[in-house]
Amino acid sequence: MTHPRDWIEVRKEGVWCKPGDFYIDPMQPVHAAVVTHGHADHARAGHDHVFATPETLAIMRSRYGEAHFTEAEHPMPYGQALEINGVRVSLHPAGHILGSAQARLEYEGSSIVFSGDYKRRADPTCVPFEPVPCDVFVTEATFALPVFRHPPLEAEIARLLTSLTQFPDRCHLVGAYALGKCQSIICALRAAGYQETIYLHGAMVRLCELYQTLGIDLGPVAVVTPDNAKTLAGTIVLCPPSALKDRWSRRLPEVLTVAASGWMRIRARAKQKGVELPLVISDHADWDELLQTLTDVGAPEIWVTHGRDDALVYQATQMGFTAQALHLLGYEDDSE
Amino acid sequence: MKAFSRLLERLYYEHSTLGKTRLLLDYLRTTPDPDRGYAVAIIADNLSLPNFKRGMVLELIRSRVDPQLLSLSHDYVGELSETVAHLWPGKTEGDLPALHEVVEALRHTPKAQLPDYVAGLLDRMTSPERWALLKIGTGSLRIGVSARQLKQVLAQYGDQPVERIETIWHGVDPPYEDLFAWLEGRAEAPAVHEKLTFTPVMLAHPLEAKDYGLIVPETYAAEWKYDGIRVQVVHSSVGRALFTRTGDDISGSFPDVLEHLNFHAVLDGELLVQRGEEMGSFNDLQQRLGRKSPSAKHMADYPAAIMAYDVLMLEGEDVRPQPYTARRALLQAALDNYQPGGIRLSPDLPYADFAQLETLRGSVDNASVIEGLMLKRRDSAYVAGRPTGPWYKWKINPKLVDAVLMYAQRGSGKRSSFYSDFTFGLWSGNQLLPIGKAYFGFTDAELKELDKWVRHNTLNTFGPVREVKKELVFEVAFDAVQRSTRHKSGYALRFPRISRIRWDKPAPEADHLPVLEALLATGEGK
Ligand SMILES: [Zn+2]
Numbered sequence: 004m005t006h007p008r009d010w011i012e013v014r015k016e017g018v019w020c021k022p023g024d025f026y027i028d029p030m031q032p033v034h035a036a037v038v039t040h041g042h043a044d045h046a047r048a049g050h051d052h053v054f055a056t057p058e059t060l061a062i063m064r065s066r067y068g069e070a071h072f073t074e075a076e077h078p079m080p081y082g083q084a085l086e087i088n089g090v091r092v093s094l095h096p097a098g099h100i101l102g103s104a105q106a107r108l109e110y111e112g113s114s115i116v117f118s119g120d121y122k123r124r125a126d127p128t129c130v131p132f133e134p135v136p137c138d139v140f141v142t143e144a145t146f147a148l149p150v151f152r153h154p155p156l157e158a159e160i161a162r163l164l165t166s167l168t169q170f171p172d173r174c175h176l177v178g179a180y181a182l183g184k185c186q187s188i189i190c191a192l193r194a195a196g197y198q199e200t201i202y203l204h205g206a207m208v209r210l211c212e213l214y215q216t217l218g219i220d221l222g223p224v225a226v227v228t229p230d231n232a233k234t235l236a237g238t239i240v241l242c243p244p245s246a247l248k249d250r251w252s253r254r255l256p257e258v259l260t261v262a263a264s265g266w267m268r269i270r271a272r273a274k275q276k277g278v279e280l281p282l283v284i285s286d287h288a289d290w291d292e293l294l295q296t297l298t299d300v301g302a303p304e305i306w307v308t309h310g311r312d313d314a315l316v317y318q319a320t321q322m323g324f325t326a327q328a329l330h331l332l333g334y335e336d337d338s339e
Numbered sequence: 340m341k342a343f344s345r346l347l348e349r350l351y352y353e354h355s356t357l358g359k360t361r362l363l364l365d366y367l368r369t370t371p372d373p374d375r376g377y378a379v380a381i382i383a384d385n386l387s388l389p390n391f392k393r394g395m396v397l398e399l400i401r402s403r404v405d406p407q408l409l410s411l412s413h414d415y416v417g418e419l420s421e422t423v424a425h426l427w428p429g430k431t432e433g434d435l436p437a438l439h440e441v442v443e444a445l446r447h448t449p450k451a452q453l454p455d456y457v458a459g460l461l462d463r464m465t466s467p468e469r470w471a472l473l474k475i476g477t478g479s480l481r482i483g484v485s486a487r488q489l490k491q492v493l494a495q496y497g498d499q500p501v502e503r504i505e506t507i508w509h510g511v512d513p514p515y516e517d518l519f520a521w522l523e524g525r526a527e528a529p530a531v532h533e534k535l536t537f538t539p540v541m542l543a544h545p546l547e548a549k550d551y552g553l554i555v556p557e558t559y560a561a562e563w564k565y566d567g568i569r570v571q572v573v574h575s576s577v578g579r580a581l582f583t584r585t586g587d588d589i590s591g592s593f594p595d596v597l598e599h600l601n602f603h604a605v606l607d608g609e610l611l612v613q614r615g616e617e618m619g620s621f622n623d624l625q626q627r628l629g630r631k632s633p634s635a636k637h638m639a640d641y642p643a644a645i646m647a648y649d650v651l652m653l654e655g656e657d658v659r660p661q662p663y664t665a666r667r668a669l670l671q672a673a674l675d676n677y678q679p680g681g682i683r684l685s686p687d688l689p690y691a692d693f694a695q696l697e698t699l700r701g702s703v704d705n706a707s708v709i710e711g712l713m714l715k716r717r718d719s720a721y722v723a724g725r726p727t728g729p730w731y732k733w734k735i736n737p738k739l740v741d742a743v744l745m746y747a748q749r750g751s752g753k754r755s756s757f758y759s760d761f762t763f764g765l766w767s768g769n770q771l772l773p774i775g776k777a778y779f780g781f782t783d784a785e786l787k788e789l790d791k792w793v794r795h796n797t798l799n800t801f802g803p804v805r806e807v808k809k810e811l812v813f814e815v816a817f818d819a820v821q822r823s824t825r826h827k828s829g830y831a832l833r834f835p836r837i838s839r840i841r842w843d844k845p846a847p848e849a850d851h852l853p854v855l856e857a858l859l860a861t862g863e864g865k
């Protein structure tokens with residue numbers, strides 16, 4: 004029996020499976036790539052062969068065009084295994100965004116699971132995380148400090164709706180990541196009974212349409228145009244975080260700056276960005292969820308990738324796991 | 340307690356004064372007595388909770404969280420209250436007592452039982468609620484609402500002039516139920532004559548070129564304008580008090596000044612540090628301002644004194660309607676009579692014509708404690724507020740700029756482990772050009788905070804020097820600015836020092852290089 008450390012390597016292109024000759028979420032175009040989910044720091048265009056869930060492939064086509072690959076797409080529904088050069092590969096729900104997956108690799112009797120990005124709490128826009136047994140579990144560590152404990156989504160949405168009644172003359176401009184975060188906020192607003200039209204920055208329209216064709220009901224949404232911008236006092240407008248302080252936002256009336264991110268828990272960080280209503284809403288596991296996941300998965304060995312690896316490696320060791328940091332460059336721990 | 344936590348949370352992030360006002364008014368309207376009164380007291384920093392110590396909070400968290408994780412977390416977040424708020428274990432959120440119950444318990448629970456009481460609350464709270472509780476306890480809210488603004492909100496709430504609020508403020512105590520009854524028209528104004536109260540002060544307009552013609556010695560008297568703290572010293576049958584010009588009671592910090600006033604009066608004057616004949620710098624005064632109850636040694640090292648320039652009440656009589664010259668004569672006579680140590684009359688500066696005044700103003704040394712001239716109409720009564728005409732202030736050209744921190748370097752000696760040597764710059768278009776370098780001249784606590792900021796915001800390290808994110812603004816003071824070919828900016832500052840850290844100011848709002856050109860021009864034209 005082998006150990007995954009004998010057949011997994013970190014190369015400059017990304018994590019490489021030696022016997023299978025494919026990469027997981029490579030940062031550069033490669034011959035064969037297993038892609039965990041559609042976020043830009045995990046899914047890049049230009050690979051020859053792409054192995055991913057049908058939803059992730061749809062997201063990649065929508066972002067990079069029909070020809071985002073040079074040879075073939077290989078749709079892999081959750082739970083269906085495939086052999087790639089003798090390595091058994093299967094994808095399992097990660098609960099991060101629509102189509103997001105963990106990649107399980109099995110070779111000569113040992114197995115490793117790459118969780119990609121994940122979270123544990125319920126999200127109507129994606130299938131919940133499933134713990135998958137394995138010998139080595141590779142976890143992200145974006146929010147791996149015990150100060151990061153995300154409050155319930157409903158509570159944060161309620162704060163947004165309260166502000167809207169308290170400041171009905173102000174346009175509530177919510178900065179949120181265009182893929183995943185945007186749609187889960189819309190769904191949560193609908194679940195809280197908010198029926199009004201939700202307005203979108205142009206950069207979010209395509210992905211929202213894609214979500215709707217994939218069966219996620221977002222209710223009435225409309226794009227912000229030069230014509231309607233002036234009339235959006237008292238409404239909710241969603242835009243990418245980078246557009247919050249952009250020239251674009253100046254056309255909106257009396258903007259109240261809202262940001263939805265796990266980082267918003269840190270006061271100085273929110274204040275520095277000029278955010279007036281920080282909402283702690285995240286697509287990533289918080290500290291408690293990370294620890295819960297280590298226990299639920301039950302792998303004896305943990306590898307920690309992008310984020311605060313020091314605290315998580317320390318805590319995992321305290322909990323009796325063998326743990327080490329896997330230093331990967333290029334994944335943005337800030338991308339929320 | 341929940342409503343107050345929500346209020347603090349919103350005030351903390353709201354940056355417009357208008358928005359803050361609206362949040363406060365909403366809160367006052369929807370919150371019953373006595374909660375809203377305690378909320379006002381907390382925001383005005385008028386509530387003392389002597390048993391609630393930072394050390395107690397540290398001990399509570401240390402017994403609950405792994406030391407390694409605590410230190411990683413504290414280092415990341417930077418501030419103790421917030422770290423503890425986030426880290427506190429347990430997720431059993433529940434109902435909380437009303438704010439007044441919490442405040443009363445924090446006040447009256449014996450010291451030995453206080454940690455258990457606080458822990459019991461923290462167990463039931465969300466992170467923002469925990470932060471609110473810890474901030475109430477340790478008394479440093481930093482939510483950007485000044486006592487002055489709070490009084491304006493109260494004035495707006497009751498549709499009263501703010502001067503009325505200022506007069507009454509020191510005669511009422513938390514939770515201010517009598518004040519709210521009056522503001523809501525349910526009762527008469529609280530009777531405050533039996534108490535020591537603040538009398539709203541008279542303020543000056545800056546002298547502009549168009550007004551120069553008015554200034555003739557027959558009409559206007561001249562005095563120095565001091566760079567201390569404008570204060571009102573009160574001594575009546577009820578007791579003694581010292582107020583700032585906005586009516587904040589700072590008696591506790593200056594028991595020596597209260598001692599000085601040995602007759603019944605309300606005096607208007609400047610608080611300065613004074614050693615014999617020599618007047619201390621504003622920096623000396625800073626040493627006194629921070630201390631709530633200074634030691635005898637501290638008071639001996641930085642003796643506080645009053646440079647009196649006006650009298651409002653004298654031995655029970657309101658002398659404000661009398662003309663300036665008459666009030667000055669009364670004050671002079673009282674000082675001659677009672678010979679108070681530590682109070683002297685701000686001298687009259689005789690002048691023959693406006694040109695002589697200009698010479699006088701030009702003669703002021705930038706580093707001294709004098710910052711210009713005051714010109715007061717000889718026949719003017721003492722009127723609250725800022726009437727146009729009777730009083731003018733004519734400052735020497737201030738040499739201050741808001742610059743952005745660019746590089747930090749480790750200090751030497753006792754401070755060698757801290758970043759304490761800073762290079763800062765001004766905007767030129769959208770790039771920053773360095774204009775100087777200065778040592779940090781503040782307290783150890785601020786130094787630590789700054790050091791942490793540098794470490795968290797480093798872009799590049801060059802040996803002992805760190806390049807930092809261009810996000811922190813310093814108010815830099817200096818004696819003069821000269822042209823320089825050695826600096827890329829084209830200017831060199833004489834004796835630059837960091838006068839304040841502007842944590843609140845966004846870097847894009849710092850000054851642009853042409854501001855130095857303006858200072859250079861007036862300096863050379865003098
Ligand atoms: Zn992601």
Ligand SMILES: [Zn+2]
Pocket residue numbers: 042044045120334335338
């Ligand atoms: Zn990621």
